[in-house]
Amino acid sequence: MTLLHMSINAHDPQRVSEFLARILGGEALPFPPFPDCWIAFAGSDDGTAIEVYPLTHQLVAGVDQVECRVGGERAEPTFAHIALATPMPADEVITRAGDEGWPARTCNRGPFQCVEIWIEDRLLIEVLDPKMRADYRAGMTVRNWRAMFGMNTQ
Template sequence: MTLLHLSLAARSPEAMARSLARLMGGRALPFPPCPNAWIAFAAADDGTAVEVYPAGTRVLRGAETVAFAAGPPRRDTSATHLAIASPLSVEQIEALARDCGWTARICDRGPFSCVEVWTGEDLLIEVLDAGMLRDYRREMTAGNWRAMFGLEDGR
């Protein structure tokens, strides 16, 4: 399985999509299926993307296809976060976060390290530069996870 895209909500969808696109080395464009939404494409332009909907948007089962409905923005925290690979260096990632008014810090997650970025929307984005991505791909496997935590195979 390969994750192709995900969606998240933001109070400022365009600004969030533009910042995500910069982190991914790609580009941001409007997302016409959902009013006022934007989409951030990764540099590879292989379909890897993050759809950014206006805060409060609900994704609904429509009569024939997905439908979008506006609702009140939620202010509570969420378990949602994402990890993305970036063509930028750690220093460039930290500078971009500063430019956006976000918090960034290098963190050790055990099997990999990342730049932990907290957006002004209280969204956690784990950003990995090229070296961090190599470690992630080498270490974040089911076998290593089982060994690290002494787990049985849960198929």
């Protein structure tokens, strides 16, 4: 198993993201899919990253895929989630999650697809099979991120 990215929350997401990026030898950039969020890319620029969200943001199981709920008290569900690599094909991952009684589905995240699993209906786990992982590695780079969201290049 390989950790691909993770998310955390903070009082000051930009500051925390910039610190983490420095520690990782990488770059911090805004995270446009959700308001007031940031992402710290590792210097290896291979998709390894830590997303940082305000304490008031929560991930919830939307109709088709994950959605962001903003405002209110910090409570479950949380913005924390992880992406994991697996040698197992996506359909087997979905079957195994179903065997546990957990919702699972294949979702499009832009530059890659993943199997979205809601452990105990509250914790998001993104699982990538070998094909998904190849797309992830090819698409999740600083250069591609900037292009996807129209950010100036440096």
